[in-house]
Amino acid sequence: GDSVTQMEGPVTLSEEAFLTINCTYTATGYPSLFWYVQYPGEGLQLLLKATKADDKGSNKGFEATYRKETTSFHLEKGSVQVSDSAVYFCARLSGGFKTIFGAGTRLFVKA
Amino acid sequence: GAGVSQTPSNKVTEKGKYVELRCDPISGHTALYWYRQSLGQGPEFLIYFQGTGAADDSGLPNDRFFAVRPEGSVSTLKIQRTERGDSAVYLCASSLSGGTIGNTEAFFGQGTRLTVV
Numbered sequence: 001g002d003s004v005t006q007m008e009g010p011v012t013l014s015e016e017a018f019l020t021i022n023c024t025y026t027a028t029g030y031p032s033l034f035w036y037v038q039y040p041g042e043g044l045q046l047l048l049k050a051t052k053a054d055d056k057g058s059n060k061g062f063e064a065t066y067r068k069e070t071t072s073f074h075l076e077k078g079s080v081q082v083s084d085s086a087v088y089f090c091a092r093l094s095g096g097f098k099t100i101f102g103a104g105t106r107l108f109v110k111a
Numbered sequence: 112g113a114g115v116s117q118t119p120s121n122k123v124t125e126k127g128k129y130v131e132l133r134c135d136p137i138s139g140h141t142a143l144y145w146y147r148q149s150l151g152q153g154p155e156f157l158i159y160f161q162g163t164g165a166a167d168d169s170g171l172p173n174d175r176f177f178a179v180r181p182e183g184s185v186s187t188l189k190i191q192r193t194e195r196g197d198s199a200v201y202l203c204a205s206s207l208s209g210g211t212i213g214n215t216e217a218f219f220g221q222g223t224r225l226t227v228v
Contacts, residue, residue, distance in 0.1 A: 004153075041221075042221065043114075043115070043202075043218075043219040043220055043221045043222065044154070044202065044204075044219040045219070046216050046217070089153050089154075091153070095167075097142075097159060097166075097167070098156045098159070098167070098170075099154075099156065099217070100156070101153030101154045101155070102153050103151065103152050103153050104151075104152070104153050
């Protein structure tokens with residue numbers, strides 16, 4: 001079935017470091033792809049999305065590009081802040097409306 | 112309300128008991144979703160409502176799980192004869208229109224943490 005695989009955490013970075021969280025998806029169809037974020041004590045929030053190949057989703061300094069050839073949707077940020085500490089989930093649409101989530105990657109950013 | 116509200120925030124129950132978890136979606140949102148999140152895992156789809164009807168309940172793990180949304184707003188997830196393996200955070204989400212949770216942004220509640228002892 002449809003699935004999403006993302007790098008295991010936790011990822012620990014110093015402030016202003018470059019962030020990459022890898023994500024790959026099963027290549028059935030051409031699904032919409034998402035990154036969700038869960039800040040401590042808060043609910044899941046949509047961070048960014050891309051709906052077709054080569055689209056780049058971006059928000060709050062984060063970016064991810066839909067790569068059909070490598071079935072990837074890696075999350076990047078050029079300079080992380082302490083406030084970016086959270087759990088990040090890569091996800092894909094399946095069956096037109098179900099969202100299939102990866103296991104999540106916890107990010108710690110040190111001051 | 113301002114966001115998706117789930118009650119209770121925490122529930123501890125004994126094995127074999129019946130529990131109900133409530134979700135109050137954002138006013139006017141026709142689509143409602145239930146997910147289950149086990150420790151260290153991503154959310155797992157359970158059921159999707161469009162209005163009052165369950166459009167897809169294929170994620171419900173077995174017949175001990177049931178969900179309703181009788182008036183097209185509040186939804187209740189019901190679990191009979193709870194087992195220790197049911198312990199998880201149960202998440203509810205709603206979106207303005209249904210069919211494509213991603214193309215119409217879904218808003219998540221903070222979840223109900225269920226512990227079966």
